[in-house]
Amino acid sequence: MSTRKRELSKQETRTALIAAGAAEFTEKGIEGASLDAICARAGFTRGAFYVHFKDRDDLLMAIVDILVSGFQAAVITTGEAADLETTVARYVAAVIAGSPATRSIGQWYFHNTLAACSRSPAMRERYVALQREAMAKVAEGTRAGQRAGKVRTDIDPDALAELLVTLTLGITVMRDLKYPLDIARGGATISTLVRAPKPRRKRSSR
Numbered sequence: 001m002s003t004r005k006r007e008l009s010k011q012e013t014r015t016a017l018i019a020a021g022a023a024e025f026t027e028k029g030i031e032g033a034s035l036d037a038i039c040a041r042a043g044f045t046r047g048a049f050y051v052h053f054k055d056r057d058d059l060l061m062a063i064v065d066i067l068v069s070g071f072q073a074a075v076i077t078t079g080e081a082a083d084l085e086t087t088v089a090r091y092v093a094a095v096i097a098g099s100p101a102t103r104s105i106g107q108w109y110f111h112n113t114l115a116a117c118s119r120s121p122a123m124r125e126r127y128v129a130l131q132r133e134a135m136a137k138v139a140e141g142t143r144a145g146q147r148a149g150k151v152r153t154d155i156d157p158d159a160l161a162e163l164l165v166t167l168t169l170g171i172t173v174m175r176d177l178k179y180p181l182d183i184a185r186g187g188a189t190i191s192t193l194v195r196a197p198k199p200r201r202k203r204s205s206r
Contacts, residue, residue: 069130139160
């Protein structure tokens with residue numbers, strides 16, 4: 001087998017274990033899912049598991065990392081494309097569609113993430129770091145919007161980013177509780193609140 005094929009096979013094994021782990025943790029809880037069940041679901045042995053992960057906590061870290069990082073990459077605009085309004089619109093569209101990047105490896109509930117963070121200090125630190133990365137990106141988009149005259153300049157970009165990212169966590173909880181949130185209306189309200197007012201037209205003198 002060529003080096004490329006071996007690497008591809010290795011990545012496929014890792015992906016299968018992560019998907020199986022996400023499914024088992026969702027169905028049986030963080031404490032209830034066993035390594036044997038995860039490996040059986042993925043179709044691999046414990047030996048294959050330990051090639052990729054040190055233990056269950058390491059697998060949990062990989063799952064949450066993929067879910068959060070994937071969601072951020074799909075929703076938050078960065079670099080030259082950084083734009084708060086687009087980020088809000090992408091988030092709303094992803095939630096309404098019911099298939100945001102956080103579902104890419106199967107169903108997952110926010111309480112699983114919280115349980116993982118409670119179980120592992122390293123997991124908590126990584127999760128907090130990911131949220132801070134999201135806040136920095138949203139703040140970047142806010143500043144870009146302010147420079148372009150699209151976002152109010154009397155708003156602190158970092159404070160707004162912190163509020164918006166925290167809001168998404170609350171939305172995730174409410175959705176997991178099956179609360180009927182009107183995401184489109186909420187997104188429109190946020191856009192209205194942060195949008196820069198249109199400059200008043202000067203009255204022509206006669």
